Amino acid sequence: MSSDLVENVLVERRGRVTLVTLNRPEALNALNLATMTEVVAAVRAADADPGVGAVVLTGSAKAFAAGADIKEMASQDHLQMYRADWFRGWEDLTRVRIPVIAAVSGYALGGGCELAMMCDLIIAAENAKFGQPEINLGVIPGMGGSQRLTRAVGKAKAMDLVLTGRMIDAAEAERSGLVSRVVPTESLLEEALAVAETIASKSKPVAMMAKEAVNTAFETGLAQGVVFERRLFHSLFGTPDQMEGMAAFQEKRPAEFNQG
Numbered sequence: 001m002s003s004d005l006v007e008n009v010l011v012e013r014r015g016r017v018t019l020v021t022l023n024r025p026e027a028l029n030a031l032n033l034a035t036m037t038e039v040v041a042a043v044r045a046a047d048a049d050p051g052v053g054a055v056v057l058t059g060s061a062k063a064f065a066a067g068a069d070i071k072e073m074a075s076q077d078h079l080q081m082y083r084a085d086w087f088r089g090w091e092d093l094t095r096v097r098i099p100v101i102a103a104v105s106g107y108a109l110g111g112g113c114e115l116a117m118m119c120d121l122i123i124a125a126e127n128a129k130f131g132q133p134e135i136n137l138g139v140i141p142g143m144g145g146s147q148r149l150t151r152a153v154g155k156a157k158a159m160d161l162v163l164t165g166r167m168i169d170a171a172e173a174e175r176s177g178l179v180s181r182v183v184p185t186e187s188l189l190e191e192a193l194a195v196a197e198t199i200a201s202k203s204k205p206v207a208m209m210a211k212e213a214v215n216t217a218f219e220t221g222l223a224q225g226v227v228f229e230r231r232l233f234h235s236l237f238g239t240p241d242q243m244e245g246m247a248a249f250q251e252k253r254p255a256e257f258n259q260g
């Protein structure tokens with residue numbers, strides 16, 4: 001296990017998984033621009049590393065992230081926001097090709113909830129609290145929340161959360177389809193790393209294509225998405241991992257996939 005502390009983020013290697021931990025406890029991991037740069041750089045480095053098959057992004061027990069850094073944003077004016085295209089950098093996280101898991105304990109509010117939703121799946125601790133409270137600050141979500149939350153939980157629940165600013169607990173988040181699983185708070189990291197390791201043990205190119213196919217459902221219409229999926233599926237019949245996976249099934253043995 002190697003580890004590297006950048007200013008606001010701790011990056012560790014755990015087997016075939018990169019663990020990225022937000023590290024601004026004094027501000028409940030509020031997401032300032034420096035944190036954005038460091039998180040995106042860490043996840044992109046993991047994506048480029050042939051030995052890494054998945055990333056886990058987490059925060060502290062009290063807060064995954066309590067939102068964008070209000071103190072950093074408060075004094076900006078319209079033209080400064082527009083010129084800097086404030087928050088655009090976070091979109092780079094959604095372009096990485098290996099699966100990224102958000103392991104959420106405590107608060108995931110505003111930009112924190114939006115950051116979790118940029119990941120491919122969210123595993124929540126029982127103490128997790130999600131919300132889009134921007135309306136209480138006189139703004140609306142600005143890191144994709146109104147779009148990704150609506151796709152994840154549907155219009156009714158998204159309107160409720162965005163218009164009232166209320167928080168939901170892990171159980172409601174799971175019922176709503178926002179999170180994949182809820183686990184005991186004390187075992188969150190262990191569970192998230194185990195899921196990540198399971199994903200990393202699969203064929204890496206196949207996991208990347210599976211991610212791309214599911215994401216296409218978010219971004220295109222049904223007919224286009226189904227054709228895209230079928231074309232990816234066909235292309236896998238040119239890979240050793242398809243041959244290995246199907247041979248292993250017939251020979252009643254575990255498959256040994258290429259993870260590079």
Ligand SMILES: CC(C)(O)CC(=O)SCCNC(=O)CCNC(=O)[C@H](O)C(C)(C)COP(=O)(O)OP(=O)(O)OC[C@H]1O[C@@H](n2cnc3c(N)ncnc32)[C@H](O)[C@@H]1OP(=O)(O)O
Pocket residue numbers: 026027028030031066067068069070071107109110111112114133134137140141142143145
């Ligand atoms: C990205 C967009 C465009 O979508 C917008 C956003 O994300 S806007 C931000 C949305 N988030 C919020 O509105 C949540 C703000 N935080 C809180 O409401 C509370 O901190 C809390 C309910 C999460 C926790 O309350 P409590 O336990 O009482 O802790 P605090 O004393 O409030 O906080 C400790 C410390 O952290 C600082 N803090 C917390 N959140 C932020 C933040 N989003 N930005 C900057 N700083 C934050 C808080 O100010 C405290 O520090 P000190 O002031 O004591 O130095």
